[in-house]
Amino acid sequence: MKRSSTVAFISAGMLSPKKRDHALARRQLYLNYGALSLATKLELAGHDVSLLHGEHRSPEEVFRQLQESGRFPSIYPLMVSIPSFYALPWAQTFCKLAKAFDPYCRIVVGGRWVVGPDPNWFRGLLPEADTVAPGLSESVIEQLLTERPVLSRIAEPTPGFTLNHRLVDGFRKYQPSIEASRGCGMGCVFCEERDIQVEKLGDGAALATSMALIREQYKGEEIRPYLQSSMFLPTAHWAAGFADEMHRRGLDISWRTETRVDVMTPQTLEHLARAGLRVIDLGLETASPHQILAMKKARNPSRYLSAASDLLTACRDNGVKAKVNVLLYAGETRETLEETTAWLEGHRDAIAGVSVGPVLAYGPPKTADVLIQEWCRLGARPIDKRAAATSGITAMHLSPDFPAEEAEAASLALTRHFMDQDAYFALKSFSYYPRDYDREDFDRDVSASDPSLLPFSVRDTSTPEVMPSHNFDTAFQD
Numbered sequence: 001m002k003r004s005s006t007v008a009f010i011s012a013g014m015l016s017p018k019k020r021d022h023a024l025a026r027r028q029l030y031l032n033y034g035a036l037s038l039a040t041k042l043e044l045a046g047h048d049v050s051l052l053h054g055e056h057r058s059p060e061e062v063f064r065q066l067q068e069s070g071r072f073p074s075i076y077p078l079m080v081s082i083p084s085f086y087a088l089p090w091a092q093t094f095c096k097l098a099k100a101f102d103p104y105c106r107i108v109v110g111g112r113w114v115v116g117p118d119p120n121w122f123r124g125l126l127p128e129a130d131t132v133a134p135g136l137s138e139s140v141i142e143q144l145l146t147e148r149p150v151l152s153r154i155a156e157p158t159p160g161f162t163l164n165h166r167l168v169d170g171f172r173k174y175q176p177s178i179e180a181s182r183g184c185g186m187g188c189v190f191c192e193e194r195d196i197q198v199e200k201l202g203d204g205a206a207l208a209t210s211m212a213l214i215r216e217q218y219k220g221e222e223i224r225p226y227l228q229s230s231m232f233l234p235t236a237h238w239a240a241g242f243a244d245e246m247h248r249r250g251l252d253i254s255w256r257t258e259t260r261v262d263v264m265t266p267q268t269l270e271h272l273a274r275a276g277l278r279v280i281d282l283g284l285e286t287a288s289p290h291q292i293l294a295m296k297k298a299r300n301p302s303r304y305l306s307a308a309s310d311l312l313t314a315c316r317d318n319g320v321k322a323k324v325n326v327l328l329y330a331g332e333t334r335e336t337l338e339e340t341t342a343w344l345e346g347h348r349d350a351i352a353g354v355s356v357g358p359v360l361a362y363g364p365p366k367t368a369d370v371l372i373q374e375w376c377r378l379g380a381r382p383i384d385k386r387a388a389a390t391s392g393i394t395a396m397h398l399s400p401d402f403p404a405e406e407a408e409a410a411s412l413a414l415t416r417h418f419m420d421q422d423a424y425f426a427l428k429s430f431s432y433y434p435r436d437y438d439r440e441d442f443d444r445d446v447s448a449s450d451p452s453l454l455p456f457s458v459r460d461t462s463t464p465e466v467m468p469s470h471n472f473d474t475a476f477q478d
Contacts, residue, residue, distance in 0.1 A: 001102065006048045006071040007145065009035045009079040012087035012094065012111075013054020013062065019357065020412075022449035024442070026056040028432045033163060033177035033228055035081035035110075038141045040164045045142055047076075052169045054087070059094040063101075065169075073102040076145050077131070082111035085362055085392040088125065095128035106130045108144050110137055113362070114392065121364040121389075158199060162210040165217050172221075173434040176214045178207065180229040180257070201234055204242030211246070211253050224278075226431055227257040233264070239271035246275045254278040256431050261324075262298060262307040266314035273318035279352070279430050280320055284308055285327040287343030288336035294378055295329055305343065312350040321352035323427050326414065328358040328407050330375035332398045337410060344418060353419040353427045358407040361394035368394055415455040421446065424456040 011032035017025035036051055043049045050071060054062050066072045078098055082091045095107055109115060110133035115122050119132045131148060133140075136156040143149040158179050165171045181199040207227075215223055234242070246253070258281035269277075286292055287308075289301035298304035315322040326340060344351060361368040361375070361382070368388040376382075379399040387394040397403045402410065425442050433442075446454065 001073060004071050004074045005076070006050060006074055007039070007042055007076045007079060008066060008071045008074060009039050009049070009051040009081060010062070010066070010094065011035050011051065011053045012080060012082045012091035013056055013059070014084075014086050015058075015090050017056065018084070018086040020453040020455070022453045023445040024428075024449055024454070027434065027437060027441075027445060028428070029053070029055060029174050029434060030083070030432070031165075031168070031174045031177050031226075032081055032083050033179060034083070034112075034136075035079070036163045036165070036168065036177070037159055037179065038079070038081075038110075038137060039167045040161060041138055041141055041159065042145075043164055043167060044161060047145075049167055050169060051167050054090055054094070059090055059097060063094060063097045067101070072098070073105055077106040077108045079144075080107060080109045080129075082109065082114045084111075085114055087111075088114060088392065092126055092128075095126060099128045108133060110134075112136060118364040118366040121366065158202065160202075160206075162213045165214065172218065173436070175431050175435060176218070176223055176225045177228050178210050178214065178225050178255075180207065180227045180232060201238055204238055205245050207242060208245040208249055208251060211251050211255075212249060215251075215253065221435075223253060224430055225253065225255045227255055229257060229259070231263065232257045232259040234268055234272070236265060236267045236271060239268045239275065243271045243275035252276070254430075256280065258283065261311055262304050264311055266310050269311060269314040269320065270318050273320050277320055279323065279427065280315060281323050281325060281355075282308070282311070284324045286329060286336070286340050288339040291329050291332065291336050291340075294331055295327075309347065312347050316350035321427065321430075322350060323353045323355060324351055326354055326356040328356065328398060328402065328411060329378075330359060330380035330396065330398055331378035332358075332407070333401045337402075337414075341414065341417070348418065351418060353423045354415055356411040356414045358398060358402075358404070358411060359396060361388065361396065363388065363392055365389050368392070372396075412455060416457040419456045421456050421458050 017028070019025065032051070032053060039049045039051045052062060052066060072078065080091055080095060082088055091109070095109075098105055098107060107129050108131040109126060109129040112135050115132055116134040119134050122132060123129065131144065133144065133151050135151070137144065138156050138159055140149045140151065158181055163177060163179070165174065165176050168174060181201050211225065214225060253276050255276050256279040257277065261282045261284045285295060285297055287305055292298055292301040292304055312322055324344065328337065344354065359375070361371045365388045372382055372388070372394060375396060380396045383395045383397060383404055395404055398407050425439060429437060429442070
């Protein structure tokens, strides 16, 4: 059997979108920047490397593409990255295909959120994996090609090199990523990085250099990078220096990032807007004081919400679109959700869109059971007690007010209440749709989708718009 000398990375896709299955959801692209970091490091060491994303294509189609390109089989292991538990079924099928075709190929599987919590549990679900890498692997990636190094879930610093997006098959479809920092450590109950301390941001000049280098990779075409960080935490001084550096280099690049609502000052936001920040994903999660405390989001809900208010106002005043993330949490009631809805309504002129969903327990029993037990004490209960063991995804009945079906309906209603078709397209097309995907494509996909699944409202221009009240029964009608 002829073997190539290419190191092939595969980013596992999904058999169906993780929320609702419709044409728009299947258009979304998520660049696996973790796998690309490893691929870039190997390329810098002199290896021939490629990264192929599964997206929403079938494992069979992607495996066929890998074979027909001549990259598989290879003298090197097949490197499979599983970015979320939703991608695990796809990876299971793909690895079976690879082993059936070449029983001698070594498969190395990584994806710290999926593999790391319990490698032994993971091996039971994916026995085709010869080597399981539970953590960040930049320090051992070269060894993984020829050896079986000792692997652990240790923290590693953000790499000092710029990701080479040209290693990605069809890279021009994807908006690029720049990893700004790692870690969070803020202690939110539902967050997998609650105990991993946030890393100090590197030099702003180096970040500007990465922006310039990535634009060169795309041959000067318009790019809208995502500054990846579990919690983007720049100081005003850092942000001002970064803005000055971007202007000094003549880099007119619009970009996006995410952070908590209570860690960035309006002054910092103003400097970042000057540096090109145009969209920010804000982890509000809830505006109910009771739920803020239940989540361990903050010890002082009033101070937390005041900071959120100030930041949203700064976004509006500086031309930054704020997409607010809301989490329906264990113990959620109609009253607590109404508190969040009313608070969002009071800041409507500063909100470009919302993303809403009920809390899920991710992980095998070893880690998920602790969360589930705590949530049960708050009045929630798992839909399927075996889910953690079988899939790593445990959905919950949040409370007597919000069994799972009602929580899903409320999530969908809240997104529609604050987001119309135009707002949804503006936010998604900035980062997640293919770079050549335009409004005509979007409208065509809307027409092909089941309207009951779409997370935005379509205004009926034949009747005057009526603003719903804050009463739950009117504000949450579909």
